[in-house]
Amino acid sequence: MxxxxxxxxxxxxxxxxxxxxxxxxxxxxxxxxxxxxxxxxxxxxxxxxxxxxxxxxxxxxxxxxxxxxxxxxEALRILDRHGVVRFEETAEESGGxxxxxxxxxxxxxxxxxxxxxxxxxxxxxxxxxxxxxxxxxxxxxxxxxxxxxxxxxxxxxxxxxxxxxVYSGLSFVEANLSDVDSKHPAAAALVGSGSMFALAGGKGLIAQRNGGGRIRVYAAVETDDPAAVTGLADRERLLELFADFDAGLRALLVDSDGTLVPRPIHALxxxxxxxxxxxxxxxxxxxxxxxxxxxxxxxxxxxxxxxxxxxxxxxxxxxxxxxxxxxxxxxxxxxxxxxxxxxxxxCFRPDAPAAMVDQMLAHTAHH
Incomplete structure (x- = not known):
């Protein structure tokens, strides 16, 4: 052997x-x-x-x-930067x-x-x-x-x-919220039981419900310089960048625990x-x-x-x-x-989240 x-x-x-x-x-x-x-x-x-x-x-x-x-x-919701739900699918609707x-x-x-x-x-x-x-x-x-x-x-x-x-041109800044059902009920309701994407041209907030009452949040930013994301791992600077996002969405960053973690996205x-x-x-x-x-x-x-x-x-x-x-x-x-x-x-085209919504609607119709 x-x-x-x-x-x-x-x-x-x-x-x-x-x-x-x-x-x-x-x-x-x-x-x-x-x-x-x-x-x-x-x-x-x-x-x-x-x-x-x-x-x-x-x-x-x-x-x-x-x-x-x-x-x-498995639940999914897609929002625009104003917090308007543009697509929603429950776990049951997604097929399990x-x-x-x-x-x-x-x-x-x-x-x-x-x-x-x-x-x-x-x-x-x-x-x-x-x-x-x-x-x-x-x-x-x-x-x-x-x-x-x-x-x-x-x-x-x-x-x-x-x-x-190679650097993809997109970076994440990761944040976490804990004990959301009791401490952050608005965030818990906004994200739901699965994943939430709030997208605009060149940036977005992606949140996912984890076990143990936690929500993990990724602030996604298109930037040519992967080193620049380190500077964005600062709440005030990040909130400035998302100043045009709904206050409820920004609260995912405002209320997050601990330090923010920069994560440049690379691909072969x-x-x-x-x-x-x-x-x-x-x-x-x-x-x-x-x-x-x-x-x-x-x-x-x-x-x-x-x-x-x-x-x-x-x-x-x-x-x-x-x-x-x-x-x-x-x-x-x-x-x-x-x-x-x-x-x-x-996901980050100028008309976002239109392309992702269209993709999900086509997928739903196909199934």
Whole structure:
């Protein structure tokens, strides 16, 4: 049996280790974080039938997922900057096929499904080659396969590709509100049980209900300079930028807790691919980081992981498994990246939110 080394214990790396485990294949995951809860794991995700939910089924974790999923989180509303609702869909109307889950809860389930010792928490990878990884301790781990599941700024990717993520022209400033039902009832009513987009030309406020009575808010700003977003992580400056937004929408920023976090959005070129290099491959953001406007990032990472695990289980040798996996990966990722780039552009056009509303109405009519 080949030795399999996974760099990164995000959703993709953990899904790969878990699906391999269910097929009787051992792997080792090396992760810089000291534990699954070492830092904020991010907001809520909607898992899709053909990708994230399928991955959980192959991992044997559907029941555990359903116990923490929030079906009501599928609700969506789109507003203009005046706070006027231009499109609304309840969870029931959306069809119930994309349940929401907090990223931290999903990570807890995946990490908890692995035998002790599979994930080497607190392990910093300092160098990677096609046959080995080197840790900060100086230890060299030799392996038959290195899988880069280590995100947008992957240390594994340079073995396969010279591509680096490029700034998308859009930045987020992240804010949080807690205990919203009792402390911020107006914000709770405005956002609802799912996600809310309030859009105008070149900017917008995106809010999503998380578990535990929290709302996560992203102030989205188009700017050519990704460094400029650091200056916007200041409440007064950010509120000046959104001075033409309704007071109820601005309250999402005014009432938010703690510090604001700048998050420039980067993406790899659409259609990113590489020639087959023996003993190494990528999945998730390491392979195809894109803007979050297709809602596919976590879903694709989990699907990549599942497809790779199944290919390794089904093929007699690693190289034929990797060839089969990558042949399916490249077109799938290219389509999602193209959609993501187009959606980002549509969301912040001068006539926003018209394009997103039209898109949602067309989608609703189709279904």
């Amino acid at each position: 080949p030795s399999i080394t996974i760099v990164g214990a995000g959703l993709g790396g953990l899904t790969l280790a878990r699906v391999l485990h269910t097929r009787g294949i051992t792997s080792a995951v090396y992760e810089l974080d000291a534990s699954p809860t070492a830092r904020d794991q991010g907001g809520t995700l909607d898992l899709h039938e053909e990708s994230g939910l399928r991955a959980l089924a192959e991992a044997g974790l559907t029941e555990q997922f359903r116990a923490v999923a929030r079906e009501e989180g 096929t994309r349940p929401e889950v907090d990223r931290g809860e999903l990570k807890r389930i995946l990490a908890g499904s692995l035998p002790d010792g599979v994930v080497r928490w607190g392990s910093k990878v300092t160098a990677v080659s096609a046959g080995a990884i080197t840790l900060a301790t100086g230890e060299v781990v030799e392996t038959d396969l290195v899988v880069g599941a280590d995100g947008a700024w992957s240390k594994v990717r340079p073995l396969l590709s010279d591509a680096v993520p 070129p659409v259609g990113h691919r590489w020639d087959r290099v023996p003993g190494v491959t990528l999945l998730g953001d390491a392979a195809h980081v894109m803007s979050p406007f297709a809602g596919e990032g976590a879903n694709l990472a989990m699907l990549d992981a599942t497809e790779l695990a199944l290919a390794l289980a089904d093929h007699a040798d690693v190289e034929s498994a990797l060839s089969a996996y990558e042949a399916a990966l490249f077109p799938r990722a290219e389509e999602a990246a193209r959609d993501s780039a187009a959606n980002l552009e549509a």
